Amino acid sequence: MDSASTPKPTKAPINDWTLGGNALHYQHCKACTHTWYFFRPFCPSCGDTNPLVQLSLGRGLVFTQTLVHRAPDAKFRELAPYKIVLVDLDEGFRMMAHGDKDLDIGDSVTLSFIALEDQKIPYFKKI
Amino acid sequence: MQTKVSYLVGSGLTPYGKHEDSSTLDLMSQAAQLALSDSGLVRGDIDALICGYSTTLPHLMLATVFAEYFGIKPTYAHCVQSGGATGFTLAMLAHQLIASGAARRVLVVSGENRLTGQSRDSAVQVLAQVGHPTYEVSLGPIIPAYYGLLANRYMYEHGTDERNFAELAVTMRRHACLHPGAQFDTVITVDEVLSSKPISSPLKMLDCCPLSDGGCAFVIADEALGNYPIKMTGTAQHHSEQHISAMKDLTYFGAQSSTQRALERANRKIKDVEYAAIYDSFTITLAILLEEIGLAPRGQAGRLAGEGYFDANSNMPLNLHGGLLSYGHCGVAGAMAHMAEAHLQMTGRAGIRQTSKAGVTLLHGDGGVLSSHVSLVLESV
Numbered sequence: 001m002d003s004a005s006t007p008k009p010t011k012a013p014i015n016d017w018t019l020g021g022n023a024l025h026y027q028h029c030k031a032c033t034h035t036w037y038f039f040r041p042f043c044p045s046c047g048d049t050n051p052l053v054q055l056s057l058g059r060g061l062v063f064t065q066t067l068v069h070r071a072p073d074a075k076f077r078e079l080a081p082y083k084i085v086l087v088d089l090d091e092g093f094r095m096m097a098h099g100d101k102d103l104d105i106g107d108s109v110t111l112s113f114i115a116l117e118d119q120k121i122p123y124f125k126k127i
Numbered sequence: 128m129q130t131k132v133s134y135l136v137g138s139g140l141t142p143y144g145k146h147e148d149s150s151t152l153d154l155m156s157q158a159a160q161l162a163l164s165d166s167g168l169v170r171g172d173i174d175a176l177i178c179g180y181s182t183t184l185p186h187l188m189l190a191t192v193f194a195e196y197f198g199i200k201p202t203y204a205h206c207v208q209s210g211g212a213t214g215f216t217l218a219m220l221a222h223q224l225i226a227s228g229a230a231r232r233v234l235v236v237s238g239e240n241r242l243t244g245q246s247r248d249s250a251v252q253v254l255a256q257v258g259h260p261t262y263e264v265s266l267g268p269i270i271p272a273y274y275g276l277l278a279n280r281y282m283y284e285h286g287t288d289e290r291n292f293a294e295l296a297v298t299m300r301r302h303a304c305l306h307p308g309a310q311f312d313t314v315i316t317v318d319e320v321l322s323s324k325p326i327s328s329p330l331k332m333l334d335c336c337p338l339s340d341g342g343c344a345f346v347i348a349d350e351a352l353g354n355y356p357i358k359m360t361g362t363a364q365h366h367s368e369q370h371i372s373a374m375k376d377l378t379y380f381g382a383q384s385s386t387q388r389a390l391e392r393a394n395r396k397i398k399d400v401e402y403a404a405i406y407d408s409f410t411i412t413l414a415i416l417l418e419e420i421g422l423a424p425r426g427q428a429g430r431l432a433g434e435g436y437f438d439a440n441s442n443m444p445l446n447l448h449g450g451l452l453s454y455g456h457c458g459v460a461g462a463m464a465h466m467a468e469a470h471l472q473m474t475g476r477a478g479i480r481q482t483s484k485a486g487v488t489l490l491h492g493d494g495g496v497l498s499s500h501v502s503l504v505l506e507s508v
Binding site: 036038068069079081082 | 251261271276283325326328372
């Protein structure tokens with residue numbers, strides 16, 4: 001295979017929240033302008049193997065929300081009831097996160113992070 | 128265009144609910160024997176076996192394990208896995224095996240002791256895996272949370288309230304009360320749905336299907352065998368994004384694309400449909416699917432349910448066994464029960480649940496969070 005077109009197995013930046021840090025990253029393809037969230041070493045729209053990894057400013061609008069009363073395990077039972085939101089970030093991608101219990105569709109929000117045992121959870125507050 | 132048809136010649140459905148001490152293989156066997164008896168065939172007549180996965184019996188080779196246990200030696204066999212869409216995917220695969228000439232008599236079987244074979248926490252955690260492990264599951268959404276997100280957006284877009292969802296639960300329960308095999312046999316009211324235990328807003332306990340034990344099986348053949356054959360005339364699928372965070376469009380999930388192609392392949396239109404069997408893991412699932420498919424106007428499924436629109440002998444008889452919401456949901460066999468009921472309705476064997484007209488039936492199932500779609504068209508011979 002041509003090494004230039006072979007995706008390199010890479011990870012999200014070390015300070016990304018999924019790795020325990022306090023930053024939110026997304027990806028953007030210079031070749032086709034596609035923007036996405038779930039980390040990959042290639043563009044899922046055009047296949048380009050050099051997508052940019054960008055730092056998000058963490059501002060957006062609540063697309064939808066739900067208040068979870070029934071937690072899946074003991075760790076989350078301590079938080080219940082907790083709000084889960086889908087937020088459309090200003091940079092053009094959508095993500096799942098936690099947020100203030102009174103968040104509703106259309107609210108302008110800004111990102112922070114909370115710690116739950118050994119993990120970071122992205123958490124949105126109303127602006 | 129698909130031109131060939133296959134024939135559903137036998138179906139077998141156990142009661143759903145608690146089957147203490149019944150394993151996956153027990154429930155699969157019970158259903159398979161019922162389907163064989165219904166078709167008039169015996170074990171040696173079966174040349175292909177396809178089955179659905181079981182969360183209580185995860186195995187690399189479930190079809191071969193079952194073939195040995197049940198006592199058949201098929202010349203084609205494997206297991207299929209596509210979440211809630213698996214049951215109708217199996218039916219579509221049987222249809223295609225027959226259309227291609229690869230098999231003549233296919234046994235389709237699934238069963239699972241999902242309710243009594245594991246702890247509730249374990250079941251909840253296994254099912255949650257339809258979400259993204261890093262970006263979703265790590266945040267603690269249970270399956271109803273994904274659907275709660277859809278339900279709140281639906282109410283925002285259509286200006287409806289939680290009562291509309293409740294009407295669908297009430298309708299499914301009313302239907303289940305007429306089926307002796309259903310997990311639930313007491314009528315519920317809209318107020319009872321609204322006051323049931325909150326799970327993930329706006330969904331309450333009675334907006335959600337239960338966990339069940341049970342099994343369901345079909346015999347699908349290349350000719351109209353036995354006393355109760357019906358035709359499978361069109362099948363299709365559509366797969367959009369797996370994860371809700373990655374979905375661009377929460378208006379067209381793929382249900383319309385899938386059903387339209389299945390109907391086209393059967394040379395039918397949506398207006399020809401006389402009986403509907405639609406996946407109903409949650410009330411919001413049923414509302415979204417009915418409306419995207421075109422069996423109800425946008426935002427109106429719940430209101431129509433409240434008017435009896437989906438009852439037997441009404442405008443669009445729907446899930447007359449009670450659906451996943453009230454007949455029960457034991458995994459892959461959950462949706463297959465919709466097809467077993469369609470078979471009874473289409474062959475005039477549904478007793479007090481019998482609808483007067485069920486010549487053309489549309490079935491639609493989904494897996495994940497409306498991620499994976501399968502549609503089937505069945506017709507009387």
